[in-house]
Amino acid sequence: MLADVLTLALVALGCWFxxxxxxxxxxxxxxxxxxxxxxxxxxxxLGLVAFGLLWQAPDWPTAVKLLLVWLLGVLASTTAAHMVxxxxxxxxxxxxxxxx
Amino acid sequence: xxMFLAAVAVFLLLNIALGLVRIVRGPxxxxxxxxxxxxxxxxxxxxxxxxxVLAEPAVLDxxxxxxxxxxxxxxxxxxxxxxxxxxx
Amino acid sequence: xxxxxxxxxxxxxxxxxxxALHGRRLFSSVVLFIVFGLLMALVWLRLHAPDVALAEAxxxxxxxxxxxxxxxxxxxxxxxxxxxxxxx
Numbered sequence: 001m002l003a004d005v006l007t008l009a010l011v012a013l014g015c016w017f018x019x020x021x022x023x024x025x026x027x028x029x030x031x032x033x034x035x036x037x038x039x040x041x042x043x044x045x046l047g048l049v050a051f052g053l054l055w056q057a058p059d060w061p062t063a064v065k066l067l068l069v070w071l072l073g074v075l076a077s078t079t080a081a082h083m084v085x086x087x088x089x090x091x092x093x094x095x096x097x098x099x100x
Numbered sequence: 101x102x103m104f105l106a107a108v109a110v111f112l113l114l115n116i117a118l119g120l121v122r123i124v125r126g127p128x129x130x131x132x133x134x135x136x137x138x139x140x141x142x143x144x145x146x147x148x149x150x151x152x153v154l155a156e157p158a159v160l161d162x163x164x165x166x167x168x169x170x171x172x173x174x175x176x177x178x179x180x181x182x183x184x185x186x187x188x
Numbered sequence: 189x190x191x192x193x194x195x196x197x198x199x200x201x202x203x204x205x206x207x208a209l210h211g212r213r214l215f216s217s218v219v220l221f222i223v224f225g226l227l228m229a230l231v232w233l234r235l236h237a238p239d240v241a242l243a244e245a246x247x248x249x250x251x252x253x254x255x256x257x258x259x260x261x262x263x264x265x266x267x268x269x270x271x272x273x274x275x276x
Contacts (some may be wrong), residue, residue: 004101011104011149015111018142022115025122025138031130038134042141049108049145056101056152065160069148072167073141080137080174087178088130106189110196116227117200123219124207132219140249143226150233153190158238162229162245169250173222176254181215181261 003055010052017045030096031088039081046073102153109149112142133177140170194234201227218260222253 024037050070057063119142122135144163151159204227208220225248232241 007101008104011108014145015108018112018115018145021138022118022142025119025135031128031134034131034134038138042138046141046145049148053148053152058157062157062160065164066148069144069160069163069167072164073144073170076167076171077137077141079171083174083178084130084134093128093130103189106193110189110193113193113196113200116223117196117203120200120204120207120223123216123223126216129215132216136219136222139223139226143230146230147233150230154233154236156233156236156238159233159241162233162238162241165242165245166226166229166249169245172250173253173257176257180258 007052007055010048014045014048014052017041017048021045031093032085032095035081035085039077043070043074043077046070105149105153109146109153112146112149115142129177129181133174137170137174140166144170190234197227197230197234201231214260218253218256221256222249225249225253 018041021038021041024041025034028034028037047070050066054063054066057066116139119135119138123132126132144166147159147163147166151157151163201224204220204224208217208224211217211220225244228248229241229244232238232244
């Protein structure tokens, strides 16, 4: 019972972060801000979904796999964020500034 | 619980459909690649949810493979494509 | 609820396929093809074929995405979109 409530709450929270990541990708004005929205909000959402589903895991190898998926996701998106950010800076893309 | 998780899968798929707008609109190549990155992490979450809904543990292995390979496309993009074209 | 998921998945899949085939920019088509591989893996999962989904994940997200991006870089097909374009 408690496990179900935990799953419900954590997965719903994860969905909220996924939605904010998508809205950030759509609404933010340049590459750097979009990187910021995507790589952080999205992986927090993935972590919350994985952590919520952890309570439904029937045995411990499944639970370890869930955590491993999240760890790999975080590792992948950190690498990707750094590479895209550095490449955008090297290509001379200017950062967005608020209109005066 | 299955009903709730199926609704979560539908919601995450809607997120992917919404993100397609960014691929169509661009404007730079990096924006399109970032949208693909978003899709892969959302897709991994969908697979995690599906592994519980379908009660098939093998689905987790697919999610694991995707988590390993998701970064490869972005690496190839920044190392090979973007460098050779000078970011334009 | 899974019926809704299936219908939405197929609609998005076909939209992505049409976009990849008829897009004007080569780079958009490549990114849409990578997304197509991800969605196709989800379709295989829904058909209770995780083994095929594994192969699709490796080929679609891993190998063919990297190969296509690399080929695009070697072709020198930089997009004509500027690196300093202001997004809307």
